[in-house]
Amino acid sequence: MNRIVVTGLGVISAIGNSVAENRVSLMEGKCGISRLEMFPSKFSDVLPVGEIKISNEALKEKLKAPEPGITRTTLLALHAINEALADSGLSNADMSSSGTALVGASTVGGMCLTDEMYMDSQKDTPGSEYLASYDFATTCMYLQNYFSIGGPVNTINTACSSSANAIMYGARLIRSGRARRAIVGGFDSLAKFTINGFNALHILSTEHCTPFDEDRKGLNLGEGAAFLVLEKEEDVRDKKIYASLSGYSNANDAFHASSLSDNGDGPFRAMKDALASAKLNPSQIDFVNAHGTGTENNDKVESIAMLRLFEKVPAFTSTKANTGHTLGAAGAIEAVYCILNLAEQELYTGLHFTNPIATTKLVPFQLYKKTPLTHIMSNSFGFGGNCSSLIFSKA
Amino acid sequence: MFYIHQSSCISPQQTFHDVDLNKLHEPADRKLLAIEPRYDGIPPGILRRMGKAVRMGVGAAMPLLQNNPTSDGIIVATVNGGKEDCVKFMNQIIDYNEGLLTPINFVQSTPNAVAAQIGLLTKNHGYNITHSQLGLAFEYAMIDAGMMINENPLSSFLLGAVDDISLFNYNIEEKSGCHKMETISNKNLYTTNSPGHIAGEAASMFLVNGNETGAIVKVQAVETLHTTDESIMKEKLFGFIKKYLPAGEKMDVLLTGENGDNRLLKYYSCCESLMDNDVTIARFKHMCGEYPTATSMGLWLCCDILQKQTIPEHMIKKAAVKTGYKNVLIYNNYNSIQHSFILVSIT
Numbered sequence: 001m002n003r004i005v006v007t008g009l010g011v012i013s014a015i016g017n018s019v020a021e022n023r024v025s026l027m028e029g030k031c032g033i034s035r036l037e038m039f040p041s042k043f044s045d046v047l048p049v050g051e052i053k054i055s056n057e058a059l060k061e062k063l064k065a066p067e068p069g070i071t072r073t074t075l076l077a078l079h080a081i082n083e084a085l086a087d088s089g090l091s092n093a094d095m096s097s098s099g100t101a102l103v104g105a106s107t108v109g110g111m112c113l114t115d116e117m118y119m120d121s122q123k124d125t126p127g128s129e130y131l132a133s134y135d136f137a138t139t140c141m142y143l144q145n146y147f148s149i150g151g152p153v154n155t156i157n158t159a160c161s162s163s164a165n166a167i168m169y170g171a172r173l174i175r176s177g178r179a180r181r182a183i184v185g186g187f188d189s190l191a192k193f194t195i196n197g198f199n200a201l202h203i204l205s206t207e208h209c210t211p212f213d214e215d216r217k218g219l220n221l222g223e224g225a226a227f228l229v230l231e232k233e234e235d236v237r238d239k240k241i242y243a244s245l246s247g248y249s250n251a252n253d254a255f256h257a258s259s260l261s262d263n264g265d266g267p268f269r270a271m272k273d274a275l276a277s278a279k280l281n282p283s284q285i286d287f288v289n290a291h292g293t294g295t296e297n298n299d300k301v302e303s304i305a306m307l308r309l310f311e312k313v314p315a316f317t318s319t320k321a322n323t324g325h326t327l328g329a330a331g332a333i334e335a336v337y338c339i340l341n342l343a344e345q346e347l348y349t350g351l352h353f354t355n356p357i358a359t360t361k362l363v364p365f366q367l368y369k370k371t372p373l374t375h376i377m378s379n380s381f382g383f384g385g386n387c388s389s390l391i392f393s394k395a
Numbered sequence: 396m397f398y399i400h401q402s403s404c405i406s407p408q409q410t411f412h413d414v415d416l417n418k419l420h421e422p423a424d425r426k427l428l429a430i431e432p433r434y435d436g437i438p439p440g441i442l443r444r445m446g447k448a449v450r451m452g453v454g455a456a457m458p459l460l461q462n463n464p465t466s467d468g469i470i471v472a473t474v475n476g477g478k479e480d481c482v483k484f485m486n487q488i489i490d491y492n493e494g495l496l497t498p499i500n501f502v503q504s505t506p507n508a509v510a511a512q513i514g515l516l517t518k519n520h521g522y523n524i525t526h527s528q529l530g531l532a533f534e535y536a537m538i539d540a541g542m543m544i545n546e547n548p549l550s551s552f553l554l555g556a557v558d559d560i561s562l563f564n565y566n567i568e569e570k571s572g573c574h575k576m577e578t579i580s581n582k583n584l585y586t587t588n589s590p591g592h593i594a595g596e597a598a599s600m601f602l603v604n605g606n607e608t609g610a611i612v613k614v615q616a617v618e619t620l621h622t623t624d625e626s627i628m629k630e631k632l633f634g635f636i637k638k639y640l641p642a643g644e645k646m647d648v649l650l651t652g653e654n655g656d657n658r659l660l661k662y663y664s665c666c667e668s669l670m671d672n673d674v675t676i677a678r679f680k681h682m683c684g685e686y687p688t689a690t691s692m693g694l695w696l697c698c699d700i701l702q703k704q705t706i707p708e709h710m711i712k713k714a715a716v717k718t719g720y721k722n723v724l725i726y727n728n729y730n731s732i733q734h735s736f737i738l739v740s741i742t
Binding site: 131136141197256269 | 468469474481482484485486487488489492493494495496497498501502503504505506507508510511512514515517518519520521522523524525526527528529531532535538539541542545546562563564566567570571619621732
């Protein structure tokens with residue numbers, strides 16, 4: 001079977017506005033968690049976030065996107081997709097061909113405009129400029145129009161695993177012959193809605209999140225966007241190939257609406273089936289980019305699932321300590337990081353870890369180093385028990 | 396692509412128990428609201444906490460999964476699913492000024508709550524996904540099911556769609572000029588010659604796999620298109636029919652998503668112009684109103700038409716003398732820009 005390879009990358013997050021900037025930040029172990037500044041919230045001083053310090057106005061100007069109704073989520077997506085398309089050298093004609101698919105993912109979408117959406121949903125208020133902006137599909141509709149994308153254009157929402165599923169769906173469109181190439185990714189921005197939602201669940205930390213630490217106090221929310229250009233290896237010719245997408249799986253924990261089962265059945269099955277789809281043994285995985293949100297439940301259950309799957313758990317970290325949890329964008333942003341791991345043959349500094357979880361005793365990878373890497377697994381788990389794992393392999 | 400073995404539908408018409416499509420139920424308060432059953436299969440404590448879309452989606456799915464607990468996964472399309480809880484949670488944020496809030500609405504505020512609840516209640520650990528691309532969300536769910544079955548020929552899936560009218564999405568759509576200004580009966584939906592549609596809702600679920608034996612219908616092909624140019628749409632549809640209609644066979648029925656919005660008529664006229672004279676043309680949005688995943692109701696009706704070999708009188712736009720129905724084309728347009736073509740055949 002012809003390999004699905006990655007020929008373009010784009011990312012914007014709290015640790016950088018480009019792939020190159022993100023890589024430098026990862027190498028230096030930069031933490032992008034800071035005080036919320038872009039919109040007012042009662043929690044600005046209490047709950048730190050992974051915020052991109054560029055205002056909507058500045059983004060609109062930089063991207064030449066002055067249209068009324070455009071949201072921060074769409075602006076971040078446009079920023080990242082521009083980089084990915086330029087990186088892959090796709091022309092306007094490539095974009096409008098019926099063989100080019102776009103698969104996006106978002107779980108905040110236009111709800112970043114929490115106050116506006118609330119006002120517009122009330123009966124006797126005048127409509128704002130954002131009436132058509134609240135759907136999760138709004139961003140992909142904008143990008144379809146902006147680039148005249150000619151093939152399938154889809155939006156997936158499986159909460160925090162959304163963009164891992166978008167990457168899978170794009171790869172399957174190519175494998176099934178429905179697309180020649182797929183631009184796949186995720187995008188979400190910080191919102192009063194999600195800050196209050198996760199706060200109501202008591203899983204936001206008032207400090208920098210500490211994934212896989214015994215004393216972890218919860219997650220930090222983040223924002224960002226990332227896109228990958230997927231193509232069939234035989235179509236690539238002389239382009240740079242970053243890595244291949246060699247396996248993937250989606251499974252459901254079917255345990256609880258907002259927490260994972262004690263045994264990690266969903267995470268275990270997602271990882272195991274991803275290995276089977278890549279035709280790999282657990283021992284062939286060199287590194288796991290963990291979901292690692294820093295919550296009590298996730299990190300313990302993910303550790304248990306890794307211990308069940310791997311005879312010897314490979315090196316692992318969570319970059320959510322760098323970027324915050326970017327929800328629907330996380331799977332795509334972390335896919336970019338995994339691909340950088342492989343392309344540069346390096347592992348990045350893990351942050352904020354002190355003591356291992358007493359029951360599982362797993363210690364995440366700590367200090368930047370150059371090392372041979374062949375296969376990397378990336379986990380994304382979401383509310384509703386939606387668990388997905390991707391495997392990327394060296395080009 | 397795949398075969399449909401069972402189907403289930405909760406809609407504004409009598410589609411759930413003792414199906415009777417001849418009597419047309421009318422809108423109330425300008426909305427075509429679903430006739431909800433008692434939901435006997437859902438534990439009352441859980442039912443109370445469900446938003447309407449989740450309730451309808453789970454309610455339509457349960458009868459299919461109770462008979463087939465071995466389904467390999469759940470593939471759902473929904474656009475408005477979760478929005479009711481979403482705005483309820485926003486309501487809390489505003490009313491309590493970001494104070495101490497209860498998380499139930501938040502947890503159910505994402506569209507994946509429907510597929511997640513079905514997975515949870517049936518303990519289904521398989522593939523679980525939610526597509527949300529507005530008027531093509533169900534089509535991408537169908538394509539997903541088709542790809543899954545092609546990848547694993549022995550697998551079977553619950554495939555479906557649900558969208559509800561909540562006060563909140565209704566208000567936003569009302570302000571966007573989606574709805575007809577005038578109050579009309581759905582009997583007159585197609586003769587109003589004015590912009591806008593009647594808001595609607597429904598949940599339609601299907602049990603699908605790659606096994607022809609015992610199947611109701613075969614979904615031969617699904618294609619999607621984003622364009623506002625009707626000539627591009629026409630060319631693409633022409634190519635679709637040529638490619639997928641089995642050699643030597645004829646199209647028997649065109650089922651369209653015409654919704655009474657005179658801004659979209661040019662697309663439907665264009666589609667009808669491609670049909671031979673002996674094709675029966677039928678419509679269904681007077682039964683379920685307009686909502687993003689309405690083609691799922693069209694597909695459910697398609698199963699019913701092909702099984703019973705009869706089309707309710709109120710659905711027919713142009714009758715043709717025919718001895719039987721074998722191939723049905725569903726064409727739908729959502730908000731001018733999203734088009735889908737679905738070819739369904741009797742097995």
